Amino acid sequence: MSAEPAIAPRRSRFVNNGGERRIRVSFEFFPPKTEEMEKTLWESITRLAPLRPNFVSVTYGAGGTTRERTHATVKRILDETALMPAAHLTCVAATCAEIDGVIRSYCAAGVRHIVALRGDPVGGLGEKYAPHPGGYANGAALVAGIKRIADVEVSVSAYPEKHPDSRNVDADIDMLKAKVDAGATRAMTQFFFENDLYFRYLDRVRARGIAIPIVPGILPVQNFKQTKSFAARCGASVPTWLAERFDGLDDDAATRKLIAAAVAAEQVLDLVDRGVTDFHFYTMNRADLVYAVCHLLGLRPRPEHGELLPAGERMAG
Numbered sequence: 001m002s003a004e005p006a007i008a009p010r011r012s013r014f015v016n017n018g019g020e021r022r023i024r025v026s027f028e029f030f031p032p033k034t035e036e037m038e039k040t041l042w043e044s045i046t047r048l049a050p051l052r053p054n055f056v057s058v059t060y061g062a063g064g065t066t067r068e069r070t071h072a073t074v075k076r077i078l079d080e081t082a083l084m085p086a087a088h089l090t091c092v093a094a095t096c097a098e099i100d101g102v103i104r105s106y107c108a109a110g111v112r113h114i115v116a117l118r119g120d121p122v123g124g125l126g127e128k129y130a131p132h133p134g135g136y137a138n139g140a141a142l143v144a145g146i147k148r149i150a151d152v153e154v155s156v157s158a159y160p161e162k163h164p165d166s167r168n169v170d171a172d173i174d175m176l177k178a179k180v181d182a183g184a185t186r187a188m189t190q191f192f193f194e195n196d197l198y199f200r201y202l203d204r205v206r207a208r209g210i211a212i213p214i215v216p217g218i219l220p221v222q223n224f225k226q227t228k229s230f231a232a233r234c235g236a237s238v239p240t241w242l243a244e245r246f247d248g249l250d251d252d253a254a255t256r257k258l259i260a261a262a263v264a265a266e267q268v269l270d271l272v273d274r275g276v277t278d279f280h281f282y283t284m285n286r287a288d289l290v291y292a293v294c295h296l297l298g299l300r301p302r303p304e305h306g307e308l309l310p311a312g313e314r315m316a317g
Contacts (some may be wrong), residue, residue: 007015010156023278023297023299025054025281026056026270026280027053027057027283028056028058029044029055029056029057029059029139030058030285031061031069032285037285040285041285043287044285047082047288048294050301051300054278055083055085056114057085057086058074058077058087058088059306060087060088060089060119067099068103070087071106071109071180073154074106074109084112084113085113086111086153087114088115089114089115089116089117090100091132091135091136091138091199094132094135095135097134099135099141099145101314103146104149104150114150114154115156116142116179117139117143117156117157139156139157139179140175140179140181140182142154143183146183155188156176156186156187158187158188158189158205158214159189159190159201161197161235162235169204173204173205173210176210177208180212187212189215190217190235190236191217191219191231191236192236193236193237193242194237195267198271215280216271217280218280218282219282220264220281220282220289220290220293221242221256221259221264222289223250224243245259245263257288261292261293265292279297281294
């Protein structure tokens with residue numbers, strides 16, 4: 001009787017476990033408004049820091065409404081952690097001189113990466129955008145202004161389903177090309193739930209000769225109703241199958257969390273299987289779902305490189 005052939009072990013899709021591809025992640029946070037929100041944010045940062053993200057970004061409210069809180073959060077990350085913060089900056093409702101002052105203050109604090117965004121109108125999404133008469137006209141002009149002042153890395157936004165203010169996706173890609181020509185070296189996308197949207201967009205971007213990384217933005221669904229409302233305001237579609245996953249769970253938070261983890265895991269694992277290695281997570285200042293998905297991606301804590309440190313003892317990158 002012949003021996004049965006040995007079954008070859010399945011190779012991991014992740015370089016962390018299989019030596020093939022290295023997964024890189026970044027996390028987005030927003031500056032807290034209250035002491036309780038501050039506590040939640042720092043619990044999340046403490047939880048996620050040991051995963052050694054490529055960088056963490058901190059958002060900047062419409063019209064610069066969170067300017068001081070953004071700066072304070074970025075400064076604390078610099079002072080108390082080994083993380084590399086990327087500070088968001090918009091050009092809404094401010095003069096070029098005012099924005100240039102923010103850029104210089106970021107640089108003086110030690111920031112070496114800025115996420116440059118046109119920004120939403122002061123009245124929020126839905127209000128018609130109008131450039132400040134003495135300010136930067138758009139995201140491309142802001143990128144050029146940053147690069148004129150400081151030798152920092154500049155990331156920008158990209159929209160697989162187009163920005164709500166754009167005529168069409170081609171107009172969005174024209175703007176992305178202008179931002180790249182001005183000095184941007186990375187784009188993070190608006191969140192999406194259908195991966196084919198991302199790949200179709202990526203094909204169009206590459207066809208225009210844009211070669212910078214287009215990093216998919218991933219939003220684990222912390223609250224489906226809030227996600228649906230937010231998606232409607234920013235032009236992202238919510239597929240019927242996603243609504244059906246959360247149907248009937250309004251009063252069942254525990255099951256909602258399990259479903260949310262499964263949905264996010266399915267999305268990122270499919271992206272990895274199709275060649276994606278970089279992910280930008282919109283954390284909503286919550287760590288659990290993001291941490292779980294990163295674990296599935298093969299990322300493991302390495303506290304000696306990612307732990308929070310006492311002020312004055314920040315580790316070298």
